[in-house]
Amino acid sequence: MAEKIIPDIVVSRLPLYLQALEYLQKSGKTITSSKELGAHSDISAAQVRKDLSFFGEFGKQGSGYDIAYLYSEISRILNVDHVWDVALIGSGYLGHAIAHYPGFVEHGFRIKYVFDNNPAKIGQELGGHIILSSEKMVELIKKDGIKIAMLTVPSRVVQEVADQLVQAGVKAILNYAPVPLIVPEGIRVETVRPILQLEHMTYYL
Amino acid sequence: MAEKIIPDIVVSRLPLYLQALEYLQKSGKTITSSKELGAHSDISAAQVRKDLSFFGEFGKQGSGYDIAYLYSEISRILNVDHVWDVALIGSGYLGHAIAHYPGFVEHGFRIKYVFDNNPAKIGQELGGHIILSSEKMVELIKKDGIKIAMLTVPSRVVQEVADQLVQAGVKAILNYAPVPLIVPEGIRVETVRPILQLEHMTYYL
DNA sequence: TTCTGTGAACCGCTTCACAGCG
DNA sequence: CGCTGTGAAGCGGTTCACAGAA
Structure with a gap:
């Protein structure tokens, strides 16, 4: 547990290795090298x-x-060696x-709740979930100790929703609004x- | 036109400035500073x-x-000072x-065509477009000189579709498959x- | 005075190169 | 012999600090 500080840029590459390992495993390999892993x-x-x-x-x-083995080790390091419950808002x-x-x-991210503030949508089914009112969001997220949320709400309300999520105990937000x-x-x-x-690509066109 | 080579990491930040400038403009400002722009x-x-x-x-x-002025200059640098036609596949x-x-x-990216290879979907309407057969993809992209494509097809066919797009003259691909x-x-x-x-965020949870 | 543009210093990531182990 | 793990070197990006213009 003697965690030295790892550069964030290193952490950001671990998911890439995970993805490459997944691919290599699917192609039937059991052993790889730093060269092959890097190539992928x-x-x-x-x-x-x-x-x-x-x-x-x-x-x-x-x-x-x-x-x-390497897959399981990186999964453990990234804390994705177990399932995370996630709230989807929007x-x-x-x-x-x-x-x-x-x-x-x-990849271990299971949607537990779907919330929306549109009364017309509340109660409808979506991907096996009943869409719930945003009014219940904070309460339910707190109750279940959900730490991760995905936000697909309009830009003008993102900050407001994010504030509520933080208040509810969410620690990681995947934000789809620009x-x-x-x-x-x-x-x-x-x-x-x-x-x-x-826009990054058009620079080179 | 004496283009010195710009580090790619610099290019990748220009869209961020564009987004910040957009925000500042919407909040009614006309002048900003490097400090304010950076903060946003x-x-x-x-x-x-x-x-x-x-x-x-x-x-x-x-x-x-x-x-x-800065917005227009960065737009020009990034080649987003005009509308790009884009093909959506999937x-x-x-x-x-x-x-x-x-x-x-x-932001200047206008969908010109939507393609799918599922016969049940071809002919249906989607966001003002008629979904076209993938068989017509290469021909139409070539005809219109489309340079940008967005790919939302299943992973197992992404490479195949990408190969066709390249053959059709596409120069930039936004790939949604992992x-x-x-x-x-x-x-x-x-x-x-x-x-x-x-996965990057779960490391820190 | 304020804030830009920029050379120089600094810092940190990447690459090198090789010892060491299987 | 092959490939990892790693100190050291190298390189490139970031920050500093200040001259200069408004």
């Missing part, structure tokens, strides 16, 4: 080894890394897409920004 | 000034930056969300990875 995540072999060495010695000199088109996408639950959120110290926010990704 | 994009003031100085001298010493839940989201067209794409030199790919963003 667009990272240099030296970088892969250096990153992993922050957390321990997972490889075997001469042979490489056991894929299943049941528009994007909320629908998220609720029906199997990838989240396959606005920066202001949250207290200790709360993590990641924003999904496809438009920024497009 | 979570970047240091020195970094903002350094980044902008790669492209020219947009500010006025003593007063700051004219928001409308009309599942995510395709629906994208087709109905107004943010893309507001798999790395292999494309020729000169083709840009950005992948939207919400699961990786979640």
Whole structure:
């Protein structure tokens, strides 16, 4: 438990390794190398080894890394070796897409509740869930100790909803609205920004 | 046109400035500073000034930056000072969300075609578009010279579709499937990875 | 005075290169 | 011999600090 401080940039690459390992495992491999792992995540072999060495010695000199073992180790490091309950707020088109996408639950993120503030939607079914009123949001999230929320509400109400989520005890917010959120110290926010990704690419066109 | 090579990391911050400027403009401001701009994009003031100085001298010493002017300059640099036609491939839940989201067209990305390979979907209407057969994809993209595509097809066919897009002349792909794409030199790919963003946050929980 | 633009200093990440182990 | 783990070197991005213009 003697956790040295790991550079955030290193942490941000671990999910990439996880994804590459998943792919390698599906292709029937059981052993890989830093070179191969790097090739599948667009990272240099030296970088892969250096990153992993922050957390321990997972490889075997001469042979490489056991894929299943390394996968389980990185999962443990990232805290994704168990299922997280997640609250989805906003049941528009994007909320629908998220609720029906199997990838989240396959990676350990299970939607527990879906909330919306539109009375016309409350009570409707969405991906196996009954859409609940936002008024019950804080109470239910508190009751279940939910720590992660996905936000697909309109930009103008995102901050307000985020404030409520923080109050309810949520510690990590995946924000799909194109606005920066202001949250207290200790709360993590990641924003999904496809438009920024497009604008990044158009520079080179 | 004497383009010095700009670090990609600098380019990747320009969309953030654009977003911050948009916000500042909406709040009624006409002038800003590197400090304020940085505060709204979570970047240091020195970094903002350094980044902008790669492209020219947009500010006025003593007063700051004219928001409308800087916005137009960055738009020009990023090639988003005009509308791009975009092809959307895949009309599942995510395709629906994208087709109905107004943010893309507001930022200059107009969906021109929607393609799907599911016969049951072809001919149906989606966000003002008739869903077309994938068989017509290459032909139509070539005809219109479309350079940007958004991909919301299942992982197992992404690479195949991407290959066709490249063949059709597409130069930038926004990929929503959680798999790395292999494309020729000169083709840009950005992948939207919400699961990786979640896994990044769980590390700190 | 304020705030930009920028060389220089600094810092941290990446790469190198090799000892060491299987 | 192959490949990891890692100190050291190298490099590039960030921050500093200040000259200069409004």
